[in-house]
Amino acid sequence: MLGKLLDFEQKGNQICFRFENGKAKITALTDSVFRIFSGNSTIRSKAVEKSTDRKPVELKVYREKDGVRISSRRLSLLVGDEFAVDFYWADGRPLCREYRGKRTYLQEMEKEERELMAGEGHFLAEEKRTHRIEVLKAIEGDECFYGLGDKTGFLNKRFYAYDMWNTDNPDPHVDSFRALYKSIPFFMARTDRGDYGIFFDTTYKSVFDMGKESPDYYYFAADAGNLDYYFFAGNSLPEILTAYTDLTGRAPLPQIWSLGYHQSRWSYKTEEEVRFIGDTLRKLRIPCDSIHLDIDYMERYKVFTWNRERFPDPKKMLSDLKNEGFKIVTIIDPGVKVEKGYPLYEEGMEKGYFVVSPSGETYVNAVWPGDAVFPDFGNPAVRNWWARQQKTLTDMGVRGVWNDMNEPATFRGEIPEDVVFSDEEQKTDHARMHNVYGHLMAKATYEGLKEADGRRPFVITRACYAGTQKYSTAWTGDNHSIWAHLQMAVPQLCNLSLSGMPFVGTDIAGFGSDATPELLVRWVETGCFSPLFRNHCCLSAVRQEPWVFGKEVLDIYRSFVELRYTLIPYYYDLFWEEEHTGWPILRPLVFQYEDDPETWEMNDQFLIGDRILAAPVLQQGVRRRMVYLPEGVWYDFWTGEAVSGKKAFLRDAPLDTCPLYVKAGSILPRWPVQQYVGEKEIRELILDVYPGEGECFHYQDDGETFAYREGGYNQYRFRIHPDGEFEAELLHRGYAAPYETLLIRCRGEETRMSFKDCQKINRKLW
Ligand code: GLC
Numbered sequence: 018m019l020g021k022l023l024d025f026e027q028k029g030n031q032i033c034f035r036f037e038n039g040k041a042k043i044t045a046l047t048d049s050v051f052r053i054f055s056g057n058s059t060i061r062s063k064a065v066e067k068s069t070d071r072k073p074v075e076l077k078v079y080r081e082k083d084g085v086r087i088s089s090r091r092l093s094l095l096v097g098d099e100f101a102v103d104f105y106w107a108d109g110r111p112l113c114r115e116y117r118g119k120r121t122y123l124q125e126m127e128k129e130e131r132e133l134m135a136g137e138g139h140f141l142a143e144e145k146r147t148h149r150i151e152v153l154k155a156i157e158g159d160e161c162f163y164g165l166g167d168k169t170g171f172l173n174k175r176f177y178a179y180d181m182w183n184t185d186n187p188d189p190h191v192d193s194f195r196a197l198y199k200s201i202p203f204f205m206a207r208t209d210r211g212d213y214g215i216f217f218d219t220t221y222k223s224v225f226d227m228g229k230e231s232p233d234y235y236y237f238a239a240d241a242g243n244l245d246y247y248f249f250a251g252n253s254l255p256e257i258l259t260a261y262t263d264l265t266g267r268a269p270l271p272q273i274w275s276l277g278y279h280q281s282r283w284s285y286k287t288e289e290e291v292r293f294i295g296d297t298l299r300k301l302r303i304p305c306d307s308i309h310l311d312i313d314y315m316e317r318y319k320v321f322t323w324n325r326e327r328f329p330d331p332k333k334m335l336s337d338l339k340n341e342g343f344k345i346v347t348i349i350d351p352g353v354k355v356e357k358g359y360p361l362y363e364e365g366m367e368k369g370y371f372v373v374s375p376s377g378e379t380y381v382n383a384v385w386p387g388d389a390v391f392p393d394f395g396n397p398a399v400r401n402w403w404a405r406q407q408k409t410l411t412d413m414g415v416r417g418v419w420n421d422m423n424e425p426a427t428f429r430g431e432i433p434e435d436v437v438f439s440d441e442e443q444k445t446d447h448a449r450m451h452n453v454y455g456h457l458m459a460k461a462t463y464e465g466l467k468e469a470d471g472r473r474p475f476v477i478t479r480a481c482y483a484g485t486q487k488y489s490t491a492w493t494g495d496n497h498s499i500w501a502h503l504q505m506a507v508p509q510l511c512n513l514s515l516s517g518m519p520f521v522g523t524d525i526a527g528f529g530s531d532a533t534p535e536l537l538v539r540w541v542e543t544g545c546f547s548p549l550f551r552n553h554c555c556l557s558a559v560r561q562e563p564w565v566f567g568k569e570v571l572d573i574y575r576s577f578v579e580l581r582y583t584l585i586p587y588y589y590d591l592f593w594e595e596e597h598t599g600w601p602i603l604r605p606l607v608f609q610y611e612d613d614p615e616t617w618e619m620n621d622q623f624l625i626g627d628r629i630l631a632a633p634v635l636q637q638g639v640r641r642r643m644v645y646l647p648e649g650v651w652y653d654f655w656t657g658e659a660v661s662g663k664k665a666f667l668r669d670a671p672l673d674t675c676p677l678y679v680k681a682g683s684i685l686p687r688w689p690v691q692q693y694v695g696e697k698e699i700r701e702l703i704l705d706v707y708p709g710e711g712e713c714f715h716y717q718d719d720g721e722t723f724a725y726r727e728g729g730y731n732q733y734r735f736r737i738h739p740d741g742e743f744e745a746e747l748l749h750r751g752y753a754a755p756y757e758t759l760l761i762r763c764r765g766e767e768t769r770m771s772f773k774d775c776q777k778i779n780r781k782l783w
Contacts, residue, residue: 019055019100025085027078030071032087034096041100041244045074048091049250050260053102056243061441062218063453064265064484092250104213104248112211112250116153116234122146123230142195148224148238152217152246155234160208161617162227162235163254163607164516166201166481167493169194172508172605173618174204175235178226183452183480185426187529189497190505198424198494199481200452201516202237203265205249205257207611214249214257216264216483220452241448254515254608255600262517262599266487270596271520273720274344274694275417275475275490276588277306278578279551280562281524284313287327288334294562295343299692303563303575304582306693308338309346309419309553318386319354321361321406323413335414342693344416346475351423351458352389355381361406365392370399372447373437380436382427391425391432394457395450396439403458404465411466417475418462420489423455424480455480456488463488472721477549481518490520490549498527498558503540504635508620510547514601515608519592522549531559534566535637535672538573542675543633545577546625548588548602573673579690584625586686586702586715591626593716602626610647613663619645628683629654632668632676642676644668650681652707657765682709684735694720702756704735706743706763706782712736718752731755741783747775 020037027033030045041055046069077088084097088107095103101115131141162174170177170192177192181200190197202223203216217223221242227235237246247264251257280298285291291308298305314331316322323331335345353362353371365371366379371390374380381388393399410418425432438450450457459478466474476489485491493509496502506523513521525544526532532540532554541563544550554561563574591602601608604624606616622632622645630651632644646662653660654677660666668676679685687703702715718730732749733756736742745759755775761768763782770778 021098022084022096022100025078025096027076030074030076032076032078032085034085034100036098036100043087043094043096043102044069045076045087045089046071046247046264047260048074048089050264051092051094051248052245053100053248054243054245055100056245059443060243063220063456063482064216064218066266066484066487069264100244102248104250106211106250110210111157112208113206113213113248114155114157116155116236118233120146120153120236121231145224145238145240149240150219150242150244151236151238152244153234153236156228156232158209160206160228161607162204162206163605164201164204164214164512165225166199166516166518167197167491167509167513169197169505169509171618171620172511172607174225174227174512176228178224178229181223181225181452183424183455185422185424185479185494187495189499189502189529191501198455198479199491199513201481201483201518203261203483203516205254205515207254207607207617212251212254212257212611214251214261216247216249216261218245218247218483219243220449220482222448222452254611255598258515258517258601259599262486265484265517267517267596267599268486268490268519268592269473270592270725271490272473272475273585273589274306276548276585276592277550277582277694278304279307279309279346279549280305281309281311281551281553282560282562283554283556284311286313288329288331291334291338295338295341297562297564299341301564301571301575302692303571304578304690304692306342307344307346307417309348309551311348312350312385314347317354318350318384319356319359319361320349320352321409331413339414342696345414346417346419346477347410347415348419348421349410349462350384350421351391351394351425351454352382352384352386352427353392354386355388355390362390365390365402368398368402370396370402372432375435375437380432382432383429384422384427392458393439394454394461395441395445397441399439400457400461400464403461404468407462407465408469411469417477418466420455420458420462420476420478423458423478424451425454453482456482456485459485459489460487473723483517486518486520490522491518492521492549492551492553493523495528495555496523497530498532498536498554498561499530500536500635500637502527503536503543504621506540506543506547507623507633507635508605510603511605511623514603515605517599519595519601519603520548521603522547522551524551524553526552526554526561527558528553528555529558532561534570537561537563537566538570538672539634541574541577543631543635545581546603546623546631550581569672576673577675582690582694583687583703584685585694586688586717587626587628590686590714590716594626594714606630606647613647615645616647628680628685630678630680632678634670634675640671641667641669644676644678646678650709651678652681653677654679679705679707680709680711681707682711682737683707684711684713684737686713686715700754700757701760702758703760703762706737706761708737708739708741708764708783710737710739714748717755737782741781743778743780743782745770745772745778750775
């Protein structure tokens with residue numbers, strides 16, 4: 018494509034190359050992060066929103082026999098003909114090299130053969146032979162690949178191929194799906210030569226073949242847009258994720274109530290039903306912070322309206338529910354109903370805010386309300402307009418907005434690629450804006466909520482692009498109430514976490530198909546640990562609220578929701594850490610223990626932060642399971658028994674038990690059970706101390722506002738030493754209500770300590 022490398026020129030951190038057939042450049046962001054670029058520089062990244070101008074990086078750039086060598090203190094790049102780029106460590110060890118052979122295509126098929134198969138109903142994806150932009154990298158050892166967003170299947174993406182094209186497909190999502198709702202073109206590679214990450218920053222449809230076509234290489238490719246990728250080198254996956262989220266942004270600290278339990282269904286259709294759900298949750302003492310209203314709260318699915326027959330006084334309803342501790346989250350879809358006299362439609366039409374066909378008429382497709390038009394979210398004026406609409410919700414008392422169908426999903430076929438969309442001030446097409454449509458909608462929603470409400474916005478989105486974490490939480494869309502989807506939830510959420518999206522969850526007990534009592538139990542035992550903790554299901558499915566399957570299920574369900582509520586301070590600490598480091602809340606074991614090959618493909622266990630390991634039961638009828646603990650000593654959460662790691666063993670797991678282990682030296686901050694966050698004034702912090710050596714930074718603030726950004730928070734440091742010495746200290750005091758007492762629980766004993774004057778405490782625990 019670019020042909021022979023002719024010459025180069027260095028300007029600070031940037032090296033510009035001239036090839037026979039075009040130009041390219043490489044920019045050093047740091048010693049170990051490089052941007053590789055060739056194309057049209059007027060396309061602005063949707064993921065990288067802050068300036069990438071960094072401090073000068075010390076580089077040596079010179080011509081060698083095989084190309085141009087660029088050396089930083091940490092890496093050394095060799096740039097050759099065709100803009101092939103090899104990455105080496107500074108000491109010369111290879112890390113990631115271009116594959117210089119030819120592609121070996123998969124199975125050739127005749128047209129008639131394809132037709133024959135199509136006759137029986139087989140769907141055969143058209144695999145392209147060549148792409149305008151195609152980067153092949155050599156697979157040189159035991160590479161494992163992680164990330165790539167919400168893709169189906171297992172944790173390690175090696176040997177699978179995927180498309181980045183936001184897709185709403187309600188069929189049961191299986192391993193062979195190439196695309197789902199989210200396009201996050203970022204992955205990390207764990208190799209025996211070191212770790213690296215690649216972020217291919219294109220919003221166009223792209224392909225990631227991670228060694229399916231050939232064991233010798235993987236490739237990423239697209240047919241439009243730029244060759245524009247970032248390369249992150251590191252000693253560990255955490256280091257790479259920090260660098261990636263430094264570039265694309267991090268999820269801001271959420272409102273603390275959003276870490277509680279959310280109850281949903283398509284749909285709670287009347288005021289009476291919503292009140293019934295709230296009352297029942299309280300009566301049965303199932304802690305809950307939020308009830309979600311699906312599309313039926315609207316008048317004929319017109320966004321930003323209320324169906325006044327079913328909800329005669331929404332403001333009053335929301336205010337009554339608020340008094341019971343419930344926050345209401347409402348769904349908002351992008352499709353605006355075509356209807357004369359509907360103000361949103363009329364105003365959008367008048368201002369030209371909807372996308373248009375190439376010949377200039379407003380483009381119409383169908384979604385829930387029937388004929389609908391689609392806001393042109395790439396246009397900043399449209400985003401502002403949409404942002405302003407959020408006030409109609411917050412004025413009613415709505416506390417969060419759930420953005421759905423924003424791939425965008427359409428019922429009369431996909432929007433043609435040439436439909437005209439804006440990309441800021443430029444006019445472009447659906448092909449470029451499709452994968453960022455949901456991202457931009459979530460951004461507008463976030464900004465509108467922030468303006469209207471002032472508190473930290475709570476947004477949930479189905480469609481995402483890289484960087485959506487700055488604006489929204491996400492759920493994994495329409496899974497099914499099948500065991501295979503409970504199993505998939507673990508790697509899917511872990512890979513989203515490793516793609517920079519920490520605040521994620523699945524629909525607990527599954528959306529489509531019908532839950533069984535046992536599936537509901539095992540799903541809540543797993544799902545109570547996902548940052549977004551919501552039970553939601555489909556219109557047609559059997560009900561799956563916690564009480565519908567009788568007392569035994571209800572009691573187990575309640576105990577896991579209660580467990581989650583006691584761990585909210587720990588989750589909140591993890592979010593604080595995430596905002597500073599990009600490290601997710603849910604972590605696959607490989608994230609912390611990548612030197613241990615047992616963790617590389619661990620699909621059925623995960624970590625919550627660095628301290629708790631969950632080994633949930635994910636199979637029907639199973640009452641014991643194999644647990645693997647990595648190195649070190651771990652404590653069985655339920656029995657307190659100490660177990661040495663680096664071994665697998667069988668653990669009983671009756672229906673009411675999810676095997677959980679806590680790392681020695683952990684200090685877990687906990688609260689008493691509350692029916693909703695803020696029900697009780699908490700002036701005592703519980704600290705569960707697990708003997709060993711460790712420290713815990715605990716974070717506390719008002720749980721809602723942005724005051725923490727101006728120092729309005731308290732930060733504590735707790736330490737435990739192997740000889741039983743415990744230390745507590747308030748490191749930062751900026752929030753007016755620090756804890757007055759600490760309740761230390763260790764080895765079956767409780768010690769209460771006054772912390773009133775926030776003095777430094779030292780105490781022997783054993
Ligand atoms: C989509 C969503 C689902 C929602 C339904 C109705 O299928 O994924 O969560 O309940 O639309 O709004």
